Amino acid sequence: AQTVTQSQPEMSVQEAETVTLSCTYDTSESNYYLFWYKQPPSRQMILVIRQEAYKQQNATENRFSVNFQKAAKSFSLKISDSQLGDTAMYFCAFIPGGTSYGKLTFGQGTILTVHP
């Protein structure tokens, strides 16, 4: 069984600053995918960034980047130049590879507030 742990229930940051959200996971799988999802008050779960476990290079999407440490089973999200629209609940999620569908395992989430 897989577990995903987000140890920061809430975080806050000033607009334009950088913030890092932590995530650790536990699995015996060798092939898997990791995700960060954002859920603003509008409720829709939005994919922020995806990392494939077999890729050494850390994924980057504009202001969002990850620090993927496979040996340490760590997958943190860095948000640069924070914007008010980044205020949301952020979920780290895991899914094993090798199948065409599967169960996303979510962490407990981190509520991020960006202050003006």
Next chain:
Amino acid sequence: DTEVTQTPKHLVMGMTNKKSLKCEQHMGHRAMYWYKQKAKKPPELMFVYSYEKLSINESVPSRFSPECPNSSLLNLHLHALQPEDSALYLCASSQDVEGYTFGSGTRLTVV
């Protein structure tokens, strides 16, 4: 079309009512999912359909009945719900495990 559309957005129902939630996608995704989410908690998987067949049922009570009439449509039929079933119900679809697309959910209140 890269969206998953859920209707209705809000639903209030009595414990003796029968209602249905609807989810639609036109991305050609072959897997569709129902998740239940309580406030400030992560989504919990309820059901997975793959190629229109029920593949995963996470021991969900029978008062929730999923249906997949075709590859684009997923329904969740509700009957004799309890107040503790009040939650946000999210639908998602995927073509493979590399990425899921979620709808914006139905906020259900059972009175």
